[in-house]
Amino acid sequence: MPITRDQVAKQANVSSATVSRVFNNPESVSEQLRNKVLKVARELNYIPNKAASQLRRSGTGVIGVVKINKVNRLYYWGSLKLFDWFYAQAQKGMLKAIENTSYQLSFYSINSKEELLNISNKVDGIVGYDIDNDVEESFFEDLKIPYVLAHHICPNNKYMHVSTDNEYGGMLQGKYLKNNKVENPIYITGFVDEVLSHQQRLKGIQSVYPSIHVKEIDFLNKKILHQIISNLKSEIKSNQYDGIAFVNDLLLVQIIVKLNIDLPIIGYDGAPYISLINNVSSIDFHIDDIYELALSKVISLINGNKIDGEIIRPSIIE
Known part of the structure; x- marks a missing residue:
């Protein structure tokens, strides 16, 4: 028989509702308590029921990661093979952000605002990947779902962002x-x-x-x-x-x-x-940290929390 949420709660000496928050709204639980519950869940090999969680939220259970195709540019670093590692690091950060939640990721490449609006009907929230100019930012103006833009976006109060400096x-x-x-x-x-x-x-x-x-x-x-x-x-x-x-x-x-x-x-x-x-x-500039934080902020917005944009400063590798 599969391990239930109640069994995890009993072993961790917390309520069943607390276990639910750890997996569906981790930001609402203290780090100490969250780690305690996750430790017990791992020991018991507990696997959350993602389908049930999605039904309770009345959402899709999916967060979209959207890349806007960079066309008609003399140079775009992301089109070069030697930068493939960069996108992999960004994905690593986002996967880390959802590993203890019931969310799944879906990846999209788009060319127009209309495509983005269509995607917004299929997901609960969106992370905008490498949004780097005013035109791309404007794609997100009319979205009715939570979104966070990263990573070259210039910080401003109009768009929720996680940026590098x-x-x-x-x-x-x-x-x-x-x-x-x-x-x-x-x-x-x-x-x-x-x-x-x-x-x-x-x-x-x-x-x-x-x-x-x-x-x-x-x-x-x-x-x-x-x-x-x-x-x-x-x-x-x-x-x-x-x-x-x-x-x-x-x-x-x-x-x-x-x-x-x-x-x-x-x-x-x-x-x-x-x-x-x-x-x-x-x-x-810690690309995995930037996208882990960006996706965590999307989840916070989905859960109705008020958050601010953030800058993650780079550091020297010696």
């Missing part, structure tokens, strides 16, 4: 170089006019190095990359630069693996492959 991350890059006694760094970036996060990161590092030499390149062009690598070799050899910061780890890897240099070097994104390169640092 790219300007702060750029400042951390500058501080890293300063702490390593770098006096003449170079900052290598690209597509600054097209990508808001690149603008913000540049502004951040310029707050530490106002006169930093900035080299903007089309880093999707292999010929240009080859020329940049050749130029950097001679410039570093002539002591023009004593440290390098990159707008992202992808650009760092493309260039640094071709150079044999011993300088302070820092990228951005916290890509897993960075650990394979010696003496290189990066900025981790």
Whole structure:
């Protein structure tokens, strides 16, 4: 016979209603009590009845994760294979947020506001994945269900959000170089006019190095990359630069693996492959934490709680 909620409640010395709240509205239960109930549930191998929970809520039991297709862009990082790990980390965070609830996730890619409105009739709430401009934000204006937008969205009072702070991350890059006694760094970036996060990161590092030499390149062009690598070799050899910061780890890897240099070097994104390169640092903006929190906030909104948007600041990986 399957273990029941009442058996978990008896073993944990709590009410059956408390067990229900732990699995259906975890934010309403203290962390200490929640951990106590979850420990007993694991020991008894208790599996919540998701279908029954959905019926009691009169909802679908589904939270939608929506990606808006980025079309007609010169550059979008998410379309590159070397960034597939990023979406996997976001999914990991969201799955963690629902592992002790009765909710399930459904993933969608859309091109229009009409598609989003149609999806909103099939789910109880929505997480907007990488919403990064005003047009995409406007898709969510008329939604009648709870939603939270992440992660490059600029914080504002109009849309519920969980955001990163790219300007702060750029400042951390500058501080890293300063702490390593770098006096003449170079900052290598690209597509600054097209990508808001690149603008913000540049502004951040310029707050530490106002006169930093900035080299903007089309880093999707292999010929240009080859020329940049050749130029950097001679410039570093002539002591023009004593440290390098990159707008992202992808650009760092493309260039640094071709150079044999011993300088302070820092990228951005916290890509897993960075650990394979010696003496290189990066900025981790905790993508799994951002999306775990975003989905937890959606659940809180579904349950009628009042919440605020939030910023998760990045940190240095050394």
